[in-house]
Every structure is written in C-alpha cells, then in structure tokens.
Amino acid sequence: MSLSVPLLIPSSPTKKNSCEVVRMLLDYVVQTLEDDFLAKRSINALHDSIAKATLSCDEQFPRVREVIKWLFSAIMKSTVQKETREAARERDELIRMVSIFQRMLSLALEVDRSPALNSAKLSLELFHMLISDIPLRAHRTLLLESLQSKVLRCKLLEHLLDYACPLKTPLPMSLSLLLHFLKYCTLAPDPLDGTERWQRWEELLNLLWMLLLSYNKAMEGYLCNSVSEQRGSLGNSVYKPDDMISKPAIRDAVEAFLSRSKADLGQALPLHVEESLSYLQDHLLDVCQG
Structure with a gap:
C-alpha cells in the first residue's frame, strides 16, 4: 500500500464538498493503516505492517x-x-483532517517500537515547522491540542518553551525545568492581540500547564515504552533528582x-489568569519534595 495519497487541501474549493471528499479518502486510508497495525501488533508482527512500510521514522522519514x-x-x-456557511463547513472538514494526520503521526511514533527516539525526531520536525512559518497562536494551539501522543506533546512543548527562554539551562525535562520556564520564558506577542497584550502571558501559562500534565504521564513510566509494552504496566512513577x-x-x-x-503590561494580569497561576x-x- 502506498502513502502517495493525492492530497489537495483547497483554499477555495471549485467543487462543492471537495474538502469532504478528500477527508473521507484520508479517513479510509488511515483506518486501514490502524486496523492493520492492531492486527499485526496482536501477533507481534509490526515489522510486517503497512504502517512500518509507509510511516516508519527509521525507514520512511521523508514520507513522515x-x-x-x-x-x-x-x-x-x-x-x-x-x-x-460554506467556509465554516470547509473549516470543519479541515479540522477533521488535522485529527486524521495526527493519527498518522501516532502510528509513526509507535510502529518502530521506539517512541522515545521517534518522539525526538518528530518533535524537532514539528518545532522547526512552527518557528519557520511564524504561526499565530491559533496555529500553535490547534497543533498542540490535536496531538494524540502525550510524549510528543511534552517534547514539542519543551522545544517551544526553551526557544522562548532567554536564559538557557542544561536541565533535562523535569519539574526544575518547568520552574525555570515559569521564571524566565517570554512569548512573542501575537499580531491579533491588539491592546490585549495579557493574552501572551495567558498562553505561556497554558503551555506550562500542558507541559506539566504531559510530563506527569512521563513520571508514571508510560511515555518511554511502546504501546505494546504499556499493556499490563502498573505505571510506576519515575522521579529524577531534578524533580x-x-x-x-x-x-x-x-x-x-x-x-x-x-512590568510588561503596566498592570496586574486579568483575574482568571492569576487564578490559573494560583492553581498551578x-x-x-x-507534589514538591521539600
């Protein structure tokens, strides 16, 4: 099975429902990949799966x-x-496509049975795409919220926050690193914020929350193992000195x-942002140790 799907994501469809047709085709392709992945995994034969032949980070990274x-x-x-109304329908279909592509990335993450290594490759690729296209907050938010893999989200957030941090640190991913980001990170303003410059501080806080929740899964011991290795795992917590x-x-x-x-705004943050910080x-x- 080839991954060479004739993908056309039209910005102005000339034919009614063309986005829907593309989305349905993609959904069929990915469902086939997922069904085959599950079948091959059940007999310990992922090396013979369609996903391995088409979405392996080790062997087919250009396709990924x-x-x-x-x-x-x-x-x-x-x-x-x-x-x-037509634009709204098209937007709904595009968001469904985003979910489908994320399912493909989840397969790419798992099919080599080395999700820790693959997440490093995929997160760097996603990160470089983000910073090269200078996206809006809406782009970052949709990408992060649609990621199905928490390990991939954790890695990508680490890259994004390190990029936004003027004071670099050799700390590995840990609770100490999260505090470092909280203390020093500053996000670039979004062009759509206008006078509501507090929104970049709210976004930073949201990213820190997402990083913490994703990292919590890592501390449970799930994120370094493949899906097949997670089955039957009790999820023992894994803490490091930097935690x-x-x-x-x-x-x-x-x-x-x-x-x-x-200092940036000349006034306090909105109440709901301060409340979120207080909850964090x-x-x-x-969870602190002392």
Missing part, C-alpha cells in the same frame, strides 16, 4: 515529513476566519512570573 507538511497546511487553512523542587523555589518562580507580566502553584506545592 510529508505528513507533517500536510498537517500544517490543514492547520493554517482551518484557522482562516471567514463568515460564509525534587522546594516550596521556596516554587513561590520564587511564581513571583517572578507575576513581576515580569506586570498549588499543584506544584502538592
């Missing part, structure tokens, strides 16, 4: 890169705001975030 390009094309077009954060360090990072945002602080205080 094409999937990522299709994904970004769908994301960019789905965030174009138009008021017509041993202190209450003073948490409060210091939160105060730094508030101070930096106030409480969560970290609950």
Whole structure:
C-alpha cells in the first residue's frame, strides 16, 4: 500500500464538498493503516505492517515529513476566519483532517517500537515547522491540542518553551525545568492581540500547564515504552533528582512570573489568569519534595 495519497487541501474549493471528499479518502486510508497495525501488533508482527512500510521514522522519514507538511497546511487553512456557511463547513472538514494526520503521526511514533527516539525526531520536525512559518497562536494551539501522543506533546512543548527562554539551562525535562520556564520564558506577542497584550502571558501559562500534565504521564513510566509494552504496566512513577523542587523555589518562580507580566503590561494580569497561576502553584506545592 502506498502513502502517495493525492492530497489537495483547497483554499477555495471549485467543487462543492471537495474538502469532504478528500477527508473521507484520508479517513479510509488511515483506518486501514490502524486496523492493520492492531492486527499485526496482536501477533507481534509490526515489522510486517503497512504502517512500518509507509510511516516508519527509521525507514520512511521523508514520507513522515510529508505528513507533517500536510498537517500544517490543514492547520493554517482551518484557522482562516471567514463568515460564509460554506467556509465554516470547509473549516470543519479541515479540522477533521488535522485529527486524521495526527493519527498518522501516532502510528509513526509507535510502529518502530521506539517512541522515545521517534518522539525526538518528530518533535524537532514539528518545532522547526512552527518557528519557520511564524504561526499565530491559533496555529500553535490547534497543533498542540490535536496531538494524540502525550510524549510528543511534552517534547514539542519543551522545544517551544526553551526557544522562548532567554536564559538557557542544561536541565533535562523535569519539574526544575518547568520552574525555570515559569521564571524566565517570554512569548512573542501575537499580531491579533491588539491592546490585549495579557493574552501572551495567558498562553505561556497554558503551555506550562500542558507541559506539566504531559510530563506527569512521563513520571508514571508510560511515555518511554511502546504501546505494546504499556499493556499490563502498573505505571510506576519515575522521579529524577531534578524533580525534587522546594516550596521556596516554587513561590520564587511564581513571583517572578507575576513581576515580569506586570512590568510588561503596566498592570496586574486579568483575574482568571492569576487564578490559573494560583492553581498551578498549588499543584506544584502538592507534589514538591521539600
């Protein structure tokens, strides 16, 4: 089976329902890939699966890169705001395509039975696409929220936040690194924010929340193993020395975030953003080691 699907994501369809037809074709292709993946996995024969032949990060990464390009094309077009009913239908179909492409990336992540290595490759590819296209917040949000793999989301968030952090650190992914990002990261303003510049601080907080929740899964021991290895696993927590954060360090990072945002805006953050920050602080205080 070839992955050479004639993918055309029209910005202005000349034929009614052309987006729907493309989406249905893609859905059929990916469902076939998934069904075969499950069947081959059940007999420990993923090396003979269609996904291995078409979406292997080890053997077919140029094809995986094409999937990522299709994904970004769908994301960019789905965030174009138009008021017509036909445009709304097209946007719905494009968002469905985004989900389909994410399913393909999930297969690419798992089919080589090395999700930790594959997530490093895929996250870097996604990251470079993000920063090269200078996307809007809407693009980042849709990409991150549609990612089906939490390990991939964790890796991508780590790249994005490191990129937004002027003070680099050798810390590996850990709760200490999350505090470092909270203390020093500053996102670029979004062109659509206008006078509501507080939105970039809200986005930063949302990214930190997403990173924490994704990393929590890693600490349960799930993210370094393939799906087949996860079955029957009890999910034992895995903590590292850099996860041993202190209450003073948490409060210091939160105060730094508030101070930096106030210096940028000239006033306090909106109440709902401060509440979200307070919840994050409480969560970290609950899990801190001292």
